[in-house]
Amino acid sequence: MSGKPADRWTARFSNRLSRGDALLQLALLGLLSGLLTGGVIVVFRAAIEWPLEYFLPGGDSEAFEQLGALARALLPLAGALGLGLFLYTLSVTDRRVGVAHVMHRLNYHQGYITLRSALIQFVAGVGTVVTGQSAGREGPAVHLGAACSSLMGQWMRLPNNSIRTLVACGVAGAISASFNTPIAGVIFAMEVVMMEYTIAVFTPVILAAVSAAVLSQTVYGAEPAFQVPLLTMNSLWELPWILVIAAVIGVAAAAFIHLIDRMSRFESRPVLLRLLVAGCLAVPFALLVPEVMGIGYDTVNQTFHGELGLWVLLLVGVAKLVLTGVTVGLGMPSSIIGPTLVTGATLGGAMGLVGAWYAPDTASSVGFYAMLGMGAMMGAVLQAPLAALLALLELTHNPNIILPGLLAITVASLVTSEIFGKKSVFLAILKTQGFNYQSSPVTQALRRVAVPAIMERSMQPVPRQLNREAVEQVLAAKPKWLLIEGSTSAVALMLTADLVRYQEEVAADNTSDGELLPDVIDLLEIPAKRRDVAPVPYQATLEEALHVFESTKAEALYVCQHFSYGSGRSIGIILQADIDSYYQYRAP
Secondary structure, eight states: OOSOHHHHHHHHHHHHHTTSOOHHHHHHHHHHHHHHHHHHHHHHHHHHHHHHHHHSGGGOTTOGGGSOHHHHHHHHHHHHHHHHHHHHTSOTGGGOOSHHHHHHHHHHHTTOOOHHHHHHHHHHHHHHHHTTOBOOSHHHHHHHHHHHHHHHHHHTTOOHHHHHHHHHHHHHHHHHHHHTOHHHHHHHIIIIIIOOOOHHHHHHHHHHHHHHHHHHHHHHOSOOSSOOOOOOOOOGGGHHHHHHHHHHHHHHHHHHHHHHHHHGGGGGSOHHHHHHHHHHHHHHHHHHOGGGSBOOHHHHHHHHTTOSOHHHHHHHHHHHHHHHHHHHHHTOOOOSHHHHHHHHHHHHHHHHHHHHHHOTTTOOOHHHHHHHHHHHHHHHHHTOHHHHHHHHHHHHTOGGGHHHHHHHHHHHHHIIIIISOOOOHHHHHHHHTTOOOOOOHHHHHHHTSBGGGTOBOOEEEEESEEEHHHHHHHHHHOOSEEEEEOSSSEEEEEEHHHHHHHHHHHHHHTTTSSOOSOSEEETTTSSOOEEOEEEEETTOBHHHHHHHHHHHOOSEEEEEEEOTTSOEEEEEEEOHHHHHHHHHHTOO
16 A cells, blocks of 8 residues: 555554444544543633633622622623624634534534634633523533544544544533533433434443543542432322423423524524624523523522522523523524523422422422423423433432433423424524434435445556556456546546457457557547546545435546545545445445
């Protein structure tokens, strides 16, 4: 194999990864991805907490409620103005951030995320939380983790199917490091972002989640994101009330998704104007319900411990839902996951207080219902019931939450999706942007494998015209295919057998002549079945190869590998029949 030693090693490594089942190599990549993601999340969290601990009273990074009225009013308005000016300088595509953007890059760009996108998300993520917008750090964390892992894969020149796996590793690592919930991180990556479960992907994603959590715990300790007391369900007679709570949460989730969708109608308006409106709307909320400002995890912890009254819980839950839905719909680059958890916890806690008034002898603690509400809201908004359930389990460390949690999450998700017809909030955002997330079994199977896994390597590039010596050399190599090259690129493909047949026919016609062959053979002129060709990158997945077939109407694709120092070569051939055969007989 030609090229520098580093390129030869990269080629061998990539060839193994192209099949999608290289568990050892993927495991190593997952571990590296988790460490990289964990480090980035630590830096991102510090960038948020350091200025807030310096600015807010008592050195508490979530003590927005203790600010004076004037500061609470001016902070989100000034932040909206600053973010609006920042986004105004960017193109429309550069303004897209968060989980929805990661899903878009996976679906349309094979997981390629740019460094520019990561830097924009870092600034926007820090800006929204520090200026007291109704936001969280999970969505930006997912974007940053996915971007860093994707950039690592791009730098290593890995095949695109492996870059997609690395994006999933980055997502899992980000959720794991943010909440100290590695299992929930794994399921979130597979259920929400990838929308598929494959055995080969689980191993690297698990290692990424674990390594990111370990790194985060080294810096911030092993405590989970919420301080959850011991929670138990007192009686099975509570199940009907849990059903009612789940239905209410399902309605709230549907309203939240609908609000974002409706406010997205103004996407054509200037972004500076939209964010100024969002900032103005945040002012009365900040004055009257300061708990909606920032991440709000302090409010969630107070809810779990029963420190807030009924009307406060209802007011915070509704205000958080409305303000987040409106501002995100208007284009504020806020995270959705954090506000979803706050809304679910407060509404669930309020419903728990109502239940305790009617049945004080059988009702469980307010924290129990708040936890169920949080899980139900997460499951319904994201349409990710398994991720929500495992988040509940990891946060509570209590298996008793499984039965009521399953019931609440499933019912809430069904109410949102089946009664109100709402899909995942991220799919709704993508739809407003004009994108449709493709997750059919055929598409998923073709994305798992790169072209080197099935390409025909018995191929030799040759010039259009060959002299007799060159013909002998080509036939001595015994390639199956001849890729006929023009002045700038390959122009056709033919079987070597057609050249051999031409030799035999000429020999039969010229038995009395000593010159059996002409001095020069024009491969585009001799009788043969030639195929029109188009190039496909070495890193491409089978899905990308199929798109090239459809867009170019080519009959065959030649695989191009480019080296780090600028040179490249053709190393294989793919026919559309090869892709069809893989899917029918070899796809997992």
